Amino acid sequence: MARVQRPPTIYDVARAAGVAPSTVSRAFSRPGRVNVRTAEHIRAVAMDLGYHTNPFARGLSTSRNNLLAIVVPDITNPFFFEIIRGAESAAAEAGYTLVLSDTQESARLERLALERTLPMVDGVLLASTRMTDAGIRTHAKQKPLLVLNRAVADTPSVVTDNHLGTRRAAEHLAGLGHRSVTYVAGPEASWADASRWLALRDAAAEVGLRVRRVGPHQPTLVGGAQAVEGFLASRATAALCYNDILAVGLMRGLRSTRVTVPDDVSVVGFDNTLVAELVEPGLTTVSAPLRALGATGVQNLVARLNGARTGSTEPVVLPAALVVRGSTGAPRPRQGRAPAITAKSA
Amino acid sequence: MARVQRPPTIYDVARAAGVAPSTVSRAFSRPGRVNVRTAEHIRAVAMDLGYHTNPFARGLSTSRNNLLAIVVPDITNPFFFEIIRGAESAAAEAGYTLVLSDTQESARLERLALERTLPMVDGVLLASTRMTDAGIRTHAKQKPLLVLNRAVADTPSVVTDNHLGTRRAAEHLAGLGHRSVTYVAGPEASWADASRWLALRDAAAEVGLRVRRVGPHQPTLVGGAQAVEGFLASRATAALCYNDILAVGLMRGLRSTRVTVPDDVSVVGFDNTLVAELVEPGLTTVSAPLRALGATGVQNLVARLNGARTGSTEPVVLPAALVVRGSTGAPRPRQGRAPAITAKSA
């Protein structure tokens, strides 16, 4: 097992190179201000010694350390790791490193994580936070902060266009001949859930769809299975679900009943995560630009750190689109006869 | 948008509390060494001012900043985010924060990420690294480092028991009546791939299975589809795939041919990630204790940081188990007639 030794400092390099420490510093932080030959020499010596500048010591003077925190409720949720990847690559590109906090859906853990990471980063990305608007604003006073997937007054945010996406889904269903749709709701505290439901109400009215709502449900396979009964009771021929996992759970639950997808009922999800593609039949879903969401968030935050004065704090809205797969189709011809409503599921 | 102000320092607190800065410092870092009433007073004043100690300034003196880096090839791969979550929660529990680097399967990016993060963390977790053993050891000289999913001489590591897992899979297949199995290989550079293949060779011999190997293939859906032809040509009745995604890709590819799973061929995956459960039929797979892998890695690393002198650098081996689902079954009775080998797939 390799023995770890104390890394060389700027002074070691300075001595070895026969120059002043400040010159070494300059050679690394603003190469332009140093004779090209000395700079070269210093670099060589440094490399030789295995010198790496200590970013936090630097941060002490510059009060920036090129660290960004991203706080997510659940790393294992496909929804978030696409966002994380977008954020990570944008951060790396801008020379920032990401600090990751998984709050495991707990508001308490989220608060703790934030308190621990806030003092050490230059800015924070909050993805689908469970905090109150007031709590968010409090933290935003301490460090530049940006909210993903939720609009908060006076706080920069990036959201997806739930309205447009839902509208497309409604049009799609109406176009197939559906007359009714039920929204299968997700977590009560979710901003996205509220936003999607409201959007569906509007869109349904515009395209002439009768709309119901069941829930709330956990955004999990189990939650989807639990939604079966309520959905069937709503007697709609189509379901728009809070997210993909919930939709898949619903589809699975329906399979245990006499109801088949898409012949009896059509199911639409939200987010276009990997599962939508894996499930059989493929899940028609509203695609959120997850990676772009993370990337845009980081870019805006970094711009702010660099002094960009964006007067407005209107949310940045990213477009959504409908991805049509096998889970939607025309409803049964004799529509008067609603689908069987007795759930025989486990 | 909230205005961000410069956070209060230890001096601000000292002045407001009417004590010396060093006393404030002590009140936070070693409360025992301070009069309990003064300490209380200081805490109150600090809270009042919204003081948070700057971890990196502290780190300058103590040369520890409670940061750990985790480097993964692909955040969006379910395999890794289970590991990440395990690592994250173990880190949080030990008072450490995780810094995340996604190298997007690129050795170059991995090197860059490491160079950027190494100087700022106390230790590094390398998950399924693409580096050479020599490269790993070089970095291990600079900071305590631990490798996940790969055994490297002279370097602490945590791996899963591929041997045992593969053995179980082989026994399962043999028990069902299979006489032949083909290993569908993953990336060439992968330590896990080599390890699994070797394990299968041994296990197959022991249980009396004829064994072949096809590949390498990308560990993706596409890679799995591309493996179809080679697999069919191998004329085996069972496939053991490098990982779940590859297995799912293979199953999908097979569906486009005349071959059905599990009636014509059985398919076994590796890792027991979410997709194994979602796919139809469910994928029988060797389950790796992913979360435990991440957690154990962090715990070992932290122990080392705290001065634990573990003499040996033998890999820590975590148990694997076989999870049986619908993708495996008894081979067709008339086994002389091998499955159709003409691939009609896209």
Add this chain to the structure above:
DNA sequence: GTGAAAGCGCTAACAG
């Protein structure tokens, strides 16, 4: 117990 002073590794401001 508490204060004063030095220093962690680096950058910044000021001379030359």
Add this chain to the structure above:
DNA sequence: CTGTTAGCGCTTTCAC
């Protein structure tokens, strides 16, 4: 262009 001198915010001797 380069050297000198102060700090950045905190911890750590060493006195008292």
